[in-house]
Amino acid sequence: MSNPNLYPLKFDTIFKEKLWGGTKIKDILGKDFSPLSNCGETWEISGVKGDLSKVSDGTLAGKTLPELIELYKGDLVGNQVYEQFGNEFPLLIKFIDAAQDLSIQVHPNDELAKARHNSLGKTEMWYIFQADQGSHLINGFNQPITKEDYIAHLENDTLLNILNKQEAQEGDTFFIPAGRVHTIGKGLLLAEIQQTSDVTYRIHDFDRKDDQGNKRQLHTEEAIDAIDYKSFTDDKKPSKAVINEAVQLAQSAYFETNYLHCTTELKRDHENLDSFVIYICVGGEGEIAYAGSSAKICMGSAILLPRIIKNISIQTNFEVKLLETYVP
Numbered sequence: 001m002s003n004p005n006l007y008p009l010k011f012d013t014i015f016k017e018k019l020w021g022g023t024k025i026k027d028i029l030g031k032d033f034s035p036l037s038n039c040g041e042t043w044e045i046s047g048v049k050g051d052l053s054k055v056s057d058g059t060l061a062g063k064t065l066p067e068l069i070e071l072y073k074g075d076l077v078g079n080q081v082y083e084q085f086g087n088e089f090p091l092l093i094k095f096i097d098a099a100q101d102l103s104i105q106v107h108p109n110d111e112l113a114k115a116r117h118n119s120l121g122k123t124e125m126w127y128i129f130q131a132d133q134g135s136h137l138i139n140g141f142n143q144p145i146t147k148e149d150y151i152a153h154l155e156n157d158t159l160l161n162i163l164n165k166q167e168a169q170e171g172d173t174f175f176i177p178a179g180r181v182h183t184i185g186k187g188l189l190l191a192e193i194q195q196t197s198d199v200t201y202r203i204h205d206f207d208r209k210d211d212q213g214n215k216r217q218l219h220t221e222e223a224i225d226a227i228d229y230k231s232f233t234d235d236k237k238p239s240k241a242v243i244n245e246a247v248q249l250a251q252s253a254y255f256e257t258n259y260l261h262c263t264t265e266l267k268r269d270h271e272n273l274d275s276f277v278i279y280i281c282v283g284g285e286g287e288i289a290y291a292g293s294s295a296k297i298c299m300g301s302a303i304l305l306p307r308i309i310k311n312i313s314i315q316t317n318f319e320v321k322l323l324e325t326y327v328p
Contacts, residue, residue: 006072006306008288008295009060011053014043019210022099024189028130029095029300041096044302045278047089047196065089078275078307081327090120090327091255093278093302094192102184103216104138104159104204107197108226109178116222117199121178124194125250125257127323128172129282132187139236140164140180145229154220159204171239173249173259179228191280193325195254201226246324257325262286266314268324270305275326277305286320289313297322 015025015033018040025031025039033039045065046053052064060068068076069087081090107113107122114120126137142164153159163181168174168188176182181203184190201219209215237249244266246258260266261283270277279288285298288305290312297303297320305312314320 005059006075006308007058007060007293008290008309009058009068009304009306010056010295010301011045011065011304012056014046014051014053015039016041016043019208019216020098020100020102022097024097024099024130025095025300028189031300038099039097040099041094043092043094044280045089045091045093045304048092048198051198072306075308076276076306078273078327080274081276081307088196090196091278091325092192092194092196092198093280093325094194095300096126096184096188096190096192098184098186098188100208101186101206103202103206104163104181104183105200105202106181106223106226107178107201108199112226113178113197113199119199120195120197122195122197122199123178123252123254124176124192125255126174126176126184127191127193127249127257127259127282128168128170128174128188129191129321130189131169131172135168135185135187136165137168137174137185137188138163138181138183139166139174139176140182141229147224147227147229150227150229151224154203166236169239171241173237173239175235175237175250175252177228177235177252179226181227191282191323193250193255193257193278193280193323241321249323251328253328255325256328257323260314260322260324261319262314262316262322263319264316268312268314270310270312270326273326274307275328276307277324277326279303279305280323280325281320282323283321284316284319286314286316286322289315
């Protein structure tokens with residue numbers, strides 16, 4: 001390890017109250033979101049302007065993610081990541097608790113997001129780590145659709161008839177490319193890995209009203225050019241864990257994600273990876289050991305492993321379940 005000032009980084013959680021949020025962030029993850037009345041999202045690692053993650057412990061406590069990147073550049077994020085993104089961190093890590101269905105929505109791709117918002121697009125993935133019985137989500141269309149078909153269904157209030165509703169259970173993974181119409185359904189607690197973007201086009205909100213009796217804004221016109229109207233292909237992966245081995249869950253140009261279910265020591269070698277690595281704990285607890293030291297990780301937490309830490313050992317007294325994600 002060439003830079004002694006860097007170590008596995010933990011960040012203060014950013015809590016987000018939402019119209020559809022619940023209490024699982026506290027009840028299951030043990031995170032106190034008071035004084036908020038609910039918590040729909042926690043942002044665990046964020047480079048989004050206005051919601052910048054700050055280091056929570058160690059000698060770098062209080063520094064924001066962009067400040068760290070400016071200081072350590074490729075040593076922190078990887079040379080190829082720094083060349084592409086500069087001081088912008090490319091991924092956003094969240095936990096989401098849907099006590100109600102979220103709005104039906106779509107996110108623009110890189111090209112459209114850049115032109116309209118000077119932003120990255122938003123390709124994302126979800127890992128379901130708790131699901132109430134009968135929980136569902138919407139993932140694309142259930143039939144081939146044209147733009148004209150979509151507009152007609154929108155005008156006739158029959159949009160739900162053409163959307164693909166899928167059951168979601170603990171351990172399921174869903175990959176949601178930019179342009180796909182989707183929503184997270186009631187009763188789901190999940191981890192989300194996405195491009196760094198907060199651009200969402202809301203196309204249907206079930207006629208909900210906020211505490212002041214107002215309906216939330218829809219982005220009907222903006223969404224029309226953002227939607228991918230191609231027939232839905234199933235990007236759901238059911239749980240297929242292999243104990244003490246890495247199982248790939250998602251592969252894209254933006255991020256790759258593996259699932260690790262460890263009951264004994266598991267060594268990970270990142271010598272050939274020119275990227276930071278993020279570990280998100282979705283069950284149990286353990287430690288990430290490196291260069292004579294270690295960092296604890298427990299359910300509901302996330303750790304950013306700097307690029308210069310190339311070899312680690314994941315250790316647990318019982319079991320730990322992790323998502324491992326990085327920029328390919």
